[in-house]
Amino acid sequence: MTAETLPAPAPSLTQDGTRLVFAGRLDAAAAASLWRPAKAAAEAASAPLELDLSAVEVLDTNGATLLLRAGGEAPRTTGASPAVAAVLARAVAAAAAPGPAGGKRRRFSPLAMIGAAAFGIGDKAAGWVAFLGEAAVTIGAYAVRPRGVRFGDLMRHLDEAGTRAFGLCILLGSLLGVILAFQSSIPMRQFGAEIFIPKLVGISLLRELGPLMAAIILAGRTGSAYAAELGTMTVNEEVDALKIMGIDPMRMLVLPRLLAGTLVMPVLALLLTLAGLIGMGAVMVGLGFPPTATMNQLSSSLTLGDMIGGLGKAACFGLAIAGIGCRSGLSAGRGPQAVGDAATGAVVGGIVSIVVLDGIFAVLFFRLGW
Amino acid sequence: MSAAAAPAHVAPGPDAPKVVTVDHLAMAFGARTLFRDVSFEVRAGEVFVILGGSGCGKSTLLKLMIGLFPPTAGTIEVLGNDIVTASGDARERMLKRIGVMWQSGALFGSMTLLENIMLPLEAHTKMPEEARREAARIKLGMVGLGDASNRLPAEISGGMAKRAGIARAMALDPPLLFLDEPSAGLDPITSAGLDKLIQDLARDLGTTFIVVTHELQSILAIGDRCIMLDKDAQGMIATGNPRELRDTATHPVVRAFFRREAM
Incomplete structure (x- = not known):
């Protein structure tokens, strides 16, 4: 019974x-x-x-x-x-079975946490140096002999990081242009200088906000996806399997993503900037300025140097975001939480790196007089 | 995994009440038919094994029996309820009376093993925290993990995760336990200990076990009755006591399976 x-x-x-x-x-x-x-x-x-x-x-x-x-x-x-x-x-x-050895599970200890964090920083720094070195060697080898990257993989990453983000870039870019135009029209109106809004918004978008906003989109969409994808592969021992098969994970997994990130970022930044200029143009029409006046203002103020500087900066942002995403994924720990941590690290690290790089570029451009 | 000296588990007779009734079950994913016309009954206190080669639908059949998704055709009655149509309170009451050990253990990564086992007790009983903790500790002791209670799932081996998964499935002492590949990937000693635990629980608590596995030694050690599924036949090709099937089966796939012969 x-x-x-x-x-x-x-x-x-x-x-x-x-x-x-x-x-x-x-x-x-x-x-x-x-x-x-x-x-x-x-x-x-x-x-x-x-x-x-x-x-x-x-x-x-x-x-x-x-x-x-x-x-x-x-x-x-x-x-x-x-x-x-x-x-x-x-x-x-x-x-009566024996209990856990070593007593209770680790307790909250601020001192121990500070010590562990201090040692952790050293380990992380060493890991980063190794990763950057490996990435540099891999990119260098690829530049000398551009083989070993599977074309299908590269196209897939270009599609996922690039074309699938076009809609978002157009939406955010046009809204950004509208917002900038409206916000700047208020103080400009006081001086009767509304006609100069296209110069202000154009330079802001092309040199600064276009690359920056596109980079934030890339960090949120693609950096986290790279970290999650490679993190899952790490957890599932797929990365170890590649190494044992004699296939370099840097070349197979990281290089296509680095190339995709670097190549799509200028395109996304340009698209976002163009959408922003269109949004700004619409506001200018609403304020009573014909499109030709706006175009004249833009063509007289924007230079090829502005565009090259902005897009070059965007390419560097893309490289940094893709690198941080890949590094976060490849250094993931064990278990499902590790994948979440890797994705979080990729987004936070990506955005911080963008701002730091942007600061460096600002100083550099100032010194060069660009 | 020590146990008190006691006679081995005795298979219940045909008059034992039915716990699970599967009737003319069929399952297909799109155009791909996994199996059809699968019918069997599981009786209270029985250790019932679903066996077969890889890809024959064993784990799918288990998931159908716990109501994770509906079958293409047929009915499944579990503890007196139609698992396909049961909803609301009836479904919730039934789910409290079954336990499932997932193939990977499926432990919650942010909780220690002890907390994993305390979770169903917290959700479904009014036991005070101290009682839940003690009960969880005993469950872990039963599967030989008393010394790992404070560890996180990421800190234990795959075999330990399986045993912890069984302990969590037993948290509410359900009368019916489903085990998905409990012995896969375990060393022979741990695997034999797990087989003994299943037999002891069936004997001492009257727990009914439905075990999906293709581990031959486990099947022969614990199975009171079994069904065998086959991918090519898209259904059942044998039913009965596994030791009798090993000795008397005439179906070539069944013979090859029990004799570990290539086909």
């Missing part, structure tokens, strides 16, 4: 001197309702109580937990049926 087919009498507990008399079905529900009285009786007694189990009809392991709490880890029992005694014996044996 199984526990399932037996009736389910209500569990009860009564104390008779040094005996605790249990009755009915002892399962999780009984452990819930009788835990406190059983614990109180056990704590009040000077010696372990004897458990009378003659009226216990069903016992499962959750019910056995209750008996161990009442009678100690090796309870003295009377009247247990063979089935009840067998379950209890199994629970007693399991409870």
Whole structure:
């Protein structure tokens, strides 16, 4: 007869001197309702109580937990049926199994965390240097002999990072242009200088905001995807399998992504800038300036140098975002959480790197007088 | 995985109540038929094994039985409920009375093993925290993981994850446990310990086990009855006691399976 087919009498507990008399079905529900009285009786007694189990009809392991709490880890029992005694014996044996070595799980310790973080920074820095070195060697080797990158892979990455982001770039770019034009029209109007809005927005978009916004889109969409994809491959030991097969993961996995990131970024930045200029042009029409006036302003202020500077910067952003995404994925730990951590690291690292690189470019362009 | 000295698990007789009834079951993914006309019954207290070669639909059949997705045709009754049509409270009540050990263990990565096992107790019982903790500790002790209770799933081996998965499946002491490839990838000693645990739980608690596996030694050690699925036949090709099938089967695939012969 199984526990399932037996009736389910209500569990009860009564104390008779040094005996605790249990009755009915002892399962999780009984452990819930009788835990406190059983614990109180056990704590009040000077010696372990004897458990009378003659009226216990069903016992499962959750019910056995209750008996161990009442009678100690090796309870003295009377009247247990063979089935009840067998379950209890199994629970007693399991409870006697050795616990975790080293006591409790690691506690929160700020000092230990600071120490671990300090050592971690050194390890991470070493990892980054190794990665950058390997990437540089791989790119150099590819530049000398452009073979070894699978064309299909490169096209797939160009499609995923590039063409699939076109819609988002057009949407955000046009909105950015509209917002910049409206925002700048308020102070410009005070000086009667609304006609110069195209110069302001055009230079801002081409030199700065276009590459920056496109890079943020790339970091959010593609950097995280690279990290998650390579992180999953790392967790599944696919990267180790590549190495053992004598295939360089840098060339097979990282290089196509670096190339794709570097190649698509100027395109995305240009698209976003053009969409922004169109958005700005629409606002200018609304403000009463014909498109020809806007075009004249743009052509008189924007130079080829602005475009080359902006797009060159965008290519560097793309390389950095793809590199950080790949590095985060390849250095992922174990388990599903590792993939999430890698993706987060890729987005945060990507955006921070964009801002740092942009600052470096700002100083560089200032010194060069561009 | 120590156990009290006790007689071995005895297979229940044909008069034992039915726990699972599968009737004319068919499953197809698009145009690809996995199996059709699969019918069998599982009785209370039985260790029932679903076996077959890779890709024959064993794990799919298990997922159908726990109601993860509906079959193409046929009915499945689990603990008196039609798993396909059950919904709302009835479905929830039924799900509390089954436990599933997934092939990978499927432990929650952000929780320790002990917390993984405490989770169903917290969700479905009113046991106080101390009682939940003790009950979870005992479950881990039963699968030989008492010393790993504070570890995270990422810190344990695949075999340990499987055993922890069984402990979590047993958290609510359900009358019916589904195990998906419990022995795959385990060393022979751990695998034999797991087989003994299954037999002991079936004997002591009357737990019914439905085990999907292709590990021959496990099948012969624990199985009271089995069905064998075959990819080419797209259905069942044998049913009965696995030890009897090993000795008497005439179907070439069944014979080859039990004799570990290439086809």
